[in-house]
Amino acid sequence: MCATIGVPQALLYYKYYPQWEAFLKGLGAEIVVSSATTKRTINAGTSLAENELCLPVKVFFGHLVELRNQVDALFVPRVVSVENGAYTCPKFLGLPDLARSIDSSLPSVLDPTFNRRLGRKKFYEALLDFGKHFTNKKYRILRAWMMGLSAQRVFQRKLESGLTPVEAIANAEVQTYKGNLKIGIAGHPYNIYDSYINLNLIKRLREWGVDVATTEMIPQRTLEHEASYLPKRLFWSYEKEVVGSVFHWLRNKSVDGIIYVLSFACGPDSLIQVLLESEAKRRGSLPLMSLVIDEHSGEAGMITRVEAFVDMLRWRKV
Amino acid sequence: MRATFPHMGKLDMVMSDLFDRTGIGYIVPPRTTTKTLQLGVRYAPEFACLPLKVTIGNFIEALEAGADTLLMAGGVGPCRFGYYAQIQECVIKEAGYDFDMIILEPPGAGYRLFINTLKKLAPGKSILEIWQIIKIGFGKARVLDELEKYALKYRAYEVKRGDTTKAYKRALEIMRPAITADEIAQAREEAFLVLEAVEKDMQRPCLKMGIIGEFYVLLEPFVNFDIEEYLGNMGVSLERSVYLTDWIGPSKENPIMGISDKEVAQAAKPYLNHFVGGEGLPSVGHTVIYAKEGFDGVLHLFPFTCMPDIIAKSILPQISRDFDLPTLSLVIDEQTGKAGVITRLEAFIDLLANKRKQKEFGKSPVLVG
Ligand code: SF4
Numbered sequence: 138m139c140a141t142i143g144v145p146q147a148l149l150y151y152k153y154y155p156q157w158e159a160f161l162k163g164l165g166a167e168i169v170v171s172s173a174t175t176k177r178t179i180n181a182g183t184s185l186a187e188n189e190l191c192l193p194v195k196v197f198f199g200h201l202v203e204l205r206n207q208v209d210a211l212f213v214p215r216v217v218s219v220e221n222g223a224y225t226c227p228k229f230l231g232l233p234d235l236a237r238s239i240d241s242s243l244p245s246v247l248d249p250t251f252n253r254r255l256g257r258k259k260f261y262e263a264l265l266d267f268g269k270h271f272t273n274k275k276y277r278i279l280r281a282w283m284m285g286l287s288a289q290r291v292f293q294r295k296l297e298s299g300l301t302p303v304e305a306i307a308n309a310e311v312q313t314y315k316g317n318l319k320i321g322i323a324g325h326p327y328n329i330y331d332s333y334i335n336l337n338l339i340k341r342l343r344e345w346g347v348d349v350a351t352t353e354m355i356p357q358r359t360l361e362h363e364a365s366y367l368p369k370r371l372f373w374s375y376e377k378e379v380v381g382s383v384f385h386w387l388r389n390k391s392v393d394g395i396i397y398v399l400s401f402a403c404g405p406d407s408l409i410q411v412l413l414e415s416e417a418k419r420r421g422s423l424p425l426m427s428l429v430i431d432e433h434s435g436e437a438g439m440i441t442r443v444e445a446f447v448d449m450l451r452w453r454k455v
Numbered sequence: 456m457r458a459t460f461p462h463m464g465k466l467d468m469v470m471s472d473l474f475d476r477t478g479i480g481y482i483v484p485p486r487t488t489t490k491t492l493q494l495g496v497r498y499a500p501e502f503a504c505l506p507l508k509v510t511i512g513n514f515i516e517a518l519e520a521g522a523d524t525l526l527m528a529g530g531v532g533p534c535r536f537g538y539y540a541q542i543q544e545c546v547i548k549e550a551g552y553d554f555d556m557i558i559l560e561p562p563g564a565g566y567r568l569f570i571n572t573l574k575k576l577a578p579g580k581s582i583l584e585i586w587q588i589i590k591i592g593f594g595k596a597r598v599l600d601e602l603e604k605y606a607l608k609y610r611a612y613e614v615k616r617g618d619t620t621k622a623y624k625r626a627l628e629i630m631r632p633a634i635t636a637d638e639i640a641q642a643r644e645e646a647f648l649v650l651e652a653v654e655k656d657m658q659r660p661c662l663k664m665g666i667i668g669e670f671y672v673l674l675e676p677f678v679n680f681d682i683e684e685y686l687g688n689m690g691v692s693l694e695r696s697v698y699l700t701d702w703i704g705p706s707k708e709n710p711i712m713g714i715s716d717k718e719v720a721q722a723a724k725p726y727l728n729h730f731v732g733g734e735g736l737p738s739v740g741h742t743v744i745y746a747k748e749g750f751d752g753v754l755h756l757f758p759f760t761c762m763p764d765i766i767a768k769s770i771l772p773q774i775s776r777d778f779d780l781p782t783l784s785l786v787i788d789e790q791t792g793k794a795g796v797i798t799r800l801e802a803f804i805d806l807l808a809n810k811r812k813q814k815e816f817g818k819s820p821v822l823v824g
């Protein structure tokens with residue numbers, strides 16, 4: 138039976154950590170979370186990963202390596218689908234296998250499959266299967282799962298009240314920023330909230346007197362509804378949220394401008410970028426800037442671009 | 456209506472045949488060239504996978520040539536292909552072209568929609584008639600694949616270099632006019648006779664290589680630099696993981712390639728335990744199968760940023776180690792040049808030949824080239 142479980146602070150951590158934490162603790166596990174991304178994390182990940190992989194997966198590898206000597210097993214769920222008729226990114230479908238492929242000296246990988254497409258029965262079967270690593274008592278597994286779900290609901294509420302996932306996980310209080318400008322930041326949570334890889338975008342903006350809204354702060358229903366204006370339903374759930382948030386802001390103009398953060402070599406981003414930019418152009422209501430990050434993105438260049446964008450928005454306001 | 460479609464290997468032959476049967480007007484886009492690619496690169500999103508760029512180029516060239524309706528397949532994910540049509544439409548309209556777009560979503564995305572789209576493509580025909588057209592047209596397409604498979608395998612053994620390629624082209628021409636089931640059956644026989652008549656030296660110790668990877672890059676000779684013909688000419692006998700009709704066909708049995716989806720997934724299981732869209736799982740599964748069948752090596756082709764096959768690439772080194780099977784992954788994008796690809800292939804062939812020599816110590820050396 139497993140005692141200490143490592144959770145990499147990368148990828149879907151930003152979406153589901155509270156749920157995973159409550160679930161794993163409910164199963165009786167100790168949890169070790171890798172520390173925030175640093176240069177070392179990226180170097181470790183990049184040296185193990187195939188060059189063509191997207192940066193977020195490379196960063197994820199770096200976090201796995203950091204956990205190597207601290208835990209009995211690594212928690213790498215296979216999140217295939219979180220709703221009917223849609224998937225996540227192919228990389229998430231193969232994530233546990235990718236994790237196993239990088240380095241044979243890693244601890245074993247625990248990979249529960251979360252696949253909403255298979256229906257309730259199969260979903261719970263998979264859950265119970267996974268729980269057996271910790272306990273033979275079915276009710277304990279189910280209770281732990283319920284605890285996870287309720288933790289996630291609390292988390293979701295915190296996000297909608299204006300906290301970022303990092304703040305919510307750290308139990309921070311909601312603060313009111315009194316900026317004179319508001320920018321919506323859309324993109325994958327692991328790009329937006331990993332402050333190392335995006336050069337501290339959110340903190341920087343706040344320091345410049347800019348209020349920040351993000352995809353996660355908009356209720357799911359709204360995102361889903363806005364995304365339904367696409368010519369065809371997106372079969373990637375998380376990208377649907379990104380599209381939903383941008384469409385939402387373009388329509389109700391609750392922000393002054395939008396920064397869309399995407400990672401180099403990201404499959405889904407490469408296509409939704411077209412949808413977002415063409416919709417922004419068509420509506421002409423708000424400026425939208427696409428900000429591409431990769432492991433070589435020069436700090437100076439990126440900050441200058443954001444600065445120029447903020448200046449432009451301020452100028453536009455007067 | 457003057458419909459058009461993107462190129463992908465022999466797809467134009469299959470589509471022309473189907474359009475002739477349904478009786479709607481169509482234009483075959485000009486054959487893919489560097490200019491096509493440049494057009495695509497100009498309009499397509501920068502990080503999109505290569506097939507999207509090339510097919511956008513095809514569509515624009517076809518529109519320039521007078522097409523007014525673009526026909527494209529849809530999909531349900533999780534790889535990008537399923538959203539290609541919407542992006543193509545958006546990008547090409549923004550480039551200033553006016554056209555209709557017909558998107559053929561798979562029956563899985565809604566049966567009604569599927570039928571309605573088919574009816575648009577075969578105006579005035581009943582469902583039964585459409586079904587018959589598809590059945591017979593598809594049957595003919597399968598024969599084309601059988602011929603291709605034969606050529607891939609036996610080109611390496613031909614006595615006179617170039618004979619197989621010539622015979623294969625003739626065989627396709629023999630197939631082209633066949634309309635009824637009888638004619639198709641007869642043409643098939645004739646076509647195979649032509650291929651079989653090529654003089655071969657079956658004693659020649661040829662290397663055996665499997666080709667795996669992303670379907671478009673495997674099936675479209677323009678983007679893979681006609682790699683298969685090159686390898687055949689270098690004395691490498693080939694087996695490939697994807698064929699056109701296996702790929703578009705609804706069957707999970709893959710009659711042309713000969714290995715069912717289930718067997719492929721089973722073989723991949725120790726390394727990749729879930730489908731990941733595109734050819735990710737097949738790429739891994741076939742590598743294991745080829746390893747077990749004693750192939751000399753596996754060549755893996757895929758476009759830069761392709762999600763499913765980068766997963767496969769990450770996993771191949773383990774299989775290579777476990778089975779002592781050399782693999783070579785080639786990532787293709789708009790900047791890839793033929794010379795670089797050939798250099799790497801030459802080195803790979805040398806490696807395989809040396810390995811074979813070591814294994815068969817004492818036997819006659821492998822002939823390459
Ligand atoms: S969505 Fe993009 S960035 Fe995220 S794992 Fe997939 S390819 Fe990588």
Ligand code: SF4
Binds near residue numbers: 535760
């Ligand atoms: S298989 Fe790869 S290259 Fe092909 S459409 Fe999908 S993501 Fe793009």
